[in-house]
Amino acid sequence: MALILIRTSPRKPKKGEVTKLSVVVRHPMEPGTRRDEEGNLIPAKYITELEVTLNGKRVAFVRPSRGVSANPLFAFKIKAEPGEVRVVYRDTSGETGEKTYTLKVAE
Amino acid sequence: MDRRKFLKGTGALLAVLGVGRGSWVRAQAGAQVPTVEDVQDLENLNKGLKEALGITFDRLEPSDQVRIGAPKIAESGANVPVEVVVDLPPAEVKGVHCFVDKNPFPHLFSTEFGTKAAESYFATRIRIAETAPIRIVVETQDGRFLLASHVTRVTVGGCG
Numbered sequence: 001m002a003l004i005l006i007r008t009s010p011r012k013p014k015k016g017e018v019t020k021l022s023v024v025v026r027h028p029m030e031p032g033t034r035r036d037e038e039g040n041l042i043p044a045k046y047i048t049e050l051e052v053t054l055n056g057k058r059v060a061f062v063r064p065s066r067g068v069s070a071n072p073l074f075a076f077k078i079k080a081e082p083g084e085v086r087v088v089y090r091d092t093s094g095e096t097g098e099k100t101y102t103l104k105v106a107e
Numbered sequence: 108m109d110r111r112k113f114l115k116g117t118g119a120l121l122a123v124l125g126v127g128r129g130s131w132v133r134a135q136a137g138a139q140v141p142t143v144e145d146v147q148d149l150e151n152l153n154k155g156l157k158e159a160l161g162i163t164f165d166r167l168e169p170s171d172q173v174r175i176g177a178p179k180i181a182e183s184g185a186n187v188p189v190e191v192v193v194d195l196p197p198a199e200v201k202g203v204h205c206f207v208d209k210n211p212f213p214h215l216f217s218t219e220f221g222t223k224a225a226e227s228y229f230a231t232r233i234r235i236a237e238t239a240p241i242r243i244v245v246e247t248q249d250g251r252f253l254l255a256s257h258v259t260r261v262t263v264g265g266c267g
Contacts, residue, residue: 018225031234033211058221060229067207067215067234069186075230078223 002027004087004099013080015105021059022075023052023087025097031066049090052076054103055083080105140179143240143256148208152242155206155213160244162252170253173245176230177257184235184261191243193227193253200227202246209239236264 003026013019025047032044046066052059052074060076085101153163176190191203197220205215218229227245235241238260245253 020228022230031212053221054223057223059223060221061219062229062231063217064231065215066212067205067210069232069234073188073230073232075190075228076224077226077228079225 002089002095002097004089004097006085006087006099006101008080008103012104012106015080015082015107017080017105019078019080020075021052021078021085022073023050024071024073025050025087025089026071027089027091029064029066029068029070029072033066045091045093047072047089047091050074051088053086054078055081059085140258140260141238143258146208146239146258148239151210151213152206152208155210156244159204159206159214159217160246160252167244167252167254170245170255173243173253173255175241175243175255175257177241177259179258180260180262181235182262184237184264186232187235187241187259187261188230188232189241190230191228193245195227195245195247197224197227198222199248200245201248203227203229204244204246205233206242206244207233207235207239208242210234210236235259235261237261 005024007022009020027047028045029047030042030045034042036042044066047064050062050064059078062074064072082105083103085103086098088098090096149164156162156164172194174192177187181187193200193203200220203218206213207215215233216231220227240256240258243255247253
């Protein structure tokens with residue numbers, strides 16, 4: 001099961017402040033073009049869909065491909081509001097992952 | 108030779124060498140990052156554009172409303188940070204698409220913004236197979252395709 005990290009910068013933004021929201025997924029993003037020591041192709045396995053929502057409404061929908069780095073980072077800009085950030089992804093093998101993060105704001 | 112003359116002479120010689128050396132280094136640094144035209148591959152780029160968007164390069168309008176933040180030189184092509192800022196509200200942006208001319212799979216990602224995006228901003232890390240332009244294509248809601256290009260020189264490729 002892949003690990004998803006969610007972080008904001010600043011860590012505790014003021015309400016309404018434009019805030020950078022960073023998501024890192026621990027995922028090999030195997031492009032399907034690499035070979036192992038025996039020269040066999042390593043099958044492709046990469047994230048094809050990733051959705052980020054804030055309090056149930058979409059921040060962004062990303063369709064990465066094999067050209068995105070391993071353990072990919074995705075960053076967005078949101079207006080800080082208290083509530084829940086949710087990240088859901090799906091990869092080429094059908095594996096899915098999700099993570100929620102409670103966003104706290106300074107009044 | 109008297110001492111004063113000697114010192115003047117070597118001083119002047121060193122100054123000449125110093126200046127010469129400095130401009131040589133600057134010329135080298137200038138030559139390190141090629142221009143877009145030097146390293147583009149429109150045929151391969153068109154392959155990706157057609158597959159992802161159903162268009163070709165001649166549909167793209169170069170625009171300074173699209174800005175790319177990426178290094179000029181990357182030691183490894185496996186992990187190149189790319190930051191995109193579009194000077195349009197997220198509601199006017201239908202999609203942000205990334206291509207690299209010389210990658211075996213030239214389309215890298217597409218991103219759509221939702222109502223909770225505060226700015227048309229997106230950042231990620233990409234693989235670059237060899238020195239080539241990174242292309243950010245911004246599809247607007249009124250059907251235009253804005254283009255920004257940025258060359259990153261890669262010393263070790265990131266696709267194999």
